Amino acid sequence: MAMNIRIIVLLSALWSVSVMNAQQDPEAKKILDRVSLKVKSASTIQADFELTIENRVENQESSAKGTIRIKGKKYYMESLGTKVYFDGTTMWNYMEDINEVTINNPETTSDDFVENPALIFDFYNSDFKYRLVGEVNMEAGWMYEIDLFPMNLEQPYSRFKILVRRDTDELYMVRAVGKEGIDYTINIRNLKYNQPLNDSMFTFDPAKYKNIEIIDLRF
Numbered sequence: 001m002a003m004n005i006r007i008i009v010l011l012s013a014l015w016s017v018s019v020m021n022a023q024q025d026p027e028a029k030k031i032l033d034r035v036s037l038k039v040k041s042a043s044t045i046q047a048d049f050e051l052t053i054e055n056r057v058e059n060q061e062s063s064a065k066g067t068i069r070i071k072g073k074k075y076y077m078e079s080l081g082t083k084v085y086f087d088g089t090t091m092w093n094y095m096e097d098i099n100e101v102t103i104n105n106p107e108t109t110s111d112d113f114v115e116n117p118a119l120i121f122d123f124y125n126s127d128f129k130y131r132l133v134g135e136v137n138m139e140a141g142w143m144y145e146i147d148l149f150p151m152n153l154e155q156p157y158s159r160f161k162i163l164v165r166r167d168t169d170e171l172y173m174v175r176a177v178g179k180e181g182i183d184y185t186i187n188i189r190n191l192k193y194n195q196p197l198n199d200s201m202f203t204f205d206p207a208k209y210k211n212i213e214i215i216d217l218r219f
Contacts, residue, residue, distance in 0.1 A: 092204035
């Protein structure tokens with residue numbers, strides 16, 4: 001479950017594109033404003049992703065693939081054998097291999113985007129400084145490269161690096177550089193907007209799973 005929360009955090013970084021009016025790099029702000037307009041005007045978002053974890057201390061690397069569907073404050077995510085459903089109020093974490101679901105009601109009024117994934121579109125609204133590093137030519141095309149620096153020095157990351165597609169103003173990658181030597185990189189693929197998503201996708205019915213173990217943390 002902890003790894004899935006980590007994925008949610010990084011996906012939050014990918015799609016959190018509201019910018020504040022403090023002194024910032026004006027060129028970076030223009031790009032982020034365009035990305036923000038595209039994201040916030042979408043009724044739904046869906047994408048596949050690959051998360052890579054690099055431990056610079058122990059020289060180790062691992063990766064995981066997954067998919068996410070977002071509709072307003074609701075989302076569904078599948079990765080590492082776990083399916084996460086959130087209907088805007090209740091969250092279900094279902095582990096298929098052991099037929100177990102954990103249910104809770106995350107704090108939706110929190111300003112912490114870990115506790116409140118509904119902030120997936122503007123977690124750095126007042127938390128980051130940013131600057132345009134430049135443009136980089138990658139196999140997928142030309143990208144804008146932007147660095148973000150947390151104003152809260154207690155964050156576990158020293159900076160975020162994001163890549164934005166120059167031709168479409170779509171977010172392509174985010175890298176979180178950890179202070180303790182562990183970096184997280186998430187690449188987005190097959191990004192689609194405004195696809196029809198039924199609300200039933202974001203709820204989980206334990207009654208449909210025989211002999212399921214239910215851990216209800218709401219009470």
